[in-house]
Amino acid sequence: MSTQGQVAVIIGGASGIGWATAALMAARGDTVIIADLDGAAATARAGELGGSTAGHQVQVTDETGMRTLFDTVTADHGPVGAVVDCAGISRPGTIADLSLADWQATVDVCLTGAFLSVKEAARSVREGGSVVLVASLNGRQPGVAMSAYCSAKAGVLMLAEVAAMELAPRRIRVNAVNPGFVHTPLTYGATLVPGLVDEYVENTPLGRPGTPEDIAQTIGFLTSDAAGWMTGAAIDLNGGAHTMRYPNIVDRLADMTAASSTNDG
Numbered sequence: 001m002s003t004q005g006q007v008a009v010i011i012g013g014a015s016g017i018g019w020a021t022a023a024l025m026a027a028r029g030d031t032v033i034i035a036d037l038d039g040a041a042a043t044a045r046a047g048e049l050g051g052s053t054a055g056h057q058v059q060v061t062d063e064t065g066m067r068t069l070f071d072t073v074t075a076d077h078g079p080v081g082a083v084v085d086c087a088g089i090s091r092p093g094t095i096a097d098l099s100l101a102d103w104q105a106t107v108d109v110c111l112t113g114a115f116l117s118v119k120e121a122a123r124s125v126r127e128g129g130s131v132v133l134v135a136s137l138n139g140r141q142p143g144v145a146m147s148a149y150c151s152a153k154a155g156v157l158m159l160a161e162v163a164a165m166e167l168a169p170r171r172i173r174v175n176a177v178n179p180g181f182v183h184t185p186l187t188y189g190a191t192l193v194p195g196l197v198d199e200y201v202e203n204t205p206l207g208r209p210g211t212p213e214d215i216a217q218t219i220g221f222l223t224s225d226a227a228g229w230m231t232g233a234a235i236d237l238n239g240g241a242h243t244m245r246y247p248n249i250v251d252r253l254a255d256m257t258a259a260s261s262t263n264d265g
């Protein structure tokens with residue numbers, strides 16, 4: 001069955017990479033459902049796109065809420081063709097200092113959320129449809145003070161492979177993308193640490209951070225007929241940063257603290 005004009009559910013679709021993906025998929029004629037923890041933003045974004053787009057509030061870690069979302073979408077728009085999970089948070093901190101609550105929050109949203117997205121896709125996506133999980137460069141490249149995020153995203157990569165095997169008999173494809181540093185509200189805090197983004201760029205062969213549209217283009221491809229023979233794959237989208245090393249946020253924060261105490265003195 002063709003993916004043209006499919007119903008696409010984008011979780012975490014109200015901001016950043018998810019929003020760029022929603023705009024791209026709506027522009028090509030998909031019926032885009034923007035689902036987000038921030039329900040007001042999801043509704044507002046759907047209004048911006050117009051047409052058959054709709055916005056819904058959802059907590060990606062809530063199994064009942066996710067089930068209700070997919071039941072509602074199926075009742076309103078028919079069988080789902082594509083699910084894209086873009087919901088993510090990051091709570092940095094070295095292992096010695098990271099609270100259990102921050103570890104659990106990160107793993108819940110990034111990994112359990114991906115699990116529930118696949119679980120609902122297994123129930124609601126029609127034959128020939130697809131799932132894209134937004135993992136991360138940090139699923140394969142470690143970053144100091146990013147244990148929860150790196151571990152959760154590594155888990156997402158394996159989840160995509162297992163899901164690809166399990167859903168293949170129904171011809172549902174499951175793939176992952178691994179963005180490197182992309183300017184979005186999620187990474188705004190990192191831009192306030194002097195030198196951090198510069199260090200990323202120095203370790204990026206293509207010499208720039210990504211844009212949400214860089215990632216949306218590939219998600220658009222993965223959810224289209226053009227990717228009809230791709231499943232269980234993870235695509236690196238990071239300007240080549242996976243060939244080098246990730247910035248050390250702890251060192252950069254120490255530099256910042258030292259500079260501010262010098263200025264104070």
Ligand SMILES: NC(=O)c1ccc[n+]([C@@H]2O[C@H](COP(=O)([O-])OP(=O)(O)OC[C@H]3O[C@@H](n4cnc5c(N)ncnc54)[C@H](O)[C@@H]3O)[C@@H](O)[C@H]2O)c1
Binds near residue numbers: 012014036038087089
């Ligand atoms: N920006 C980057 O540099 C980067 C790099 C690698 C991977 N990623 C991943 O890309 C995805 C999108 O991130 P982004 O940079 O666009 O961030 P973003 O903060 O701009 O967007 C994330 C969206 O997810 C929603 N969300 C957060 N928690 C949620 C929850 N519990 N339930 C439902 N929705 C929730 C937020 O409200 C927000 O609209 C995330 O999975 C992130 O980990 C981002």
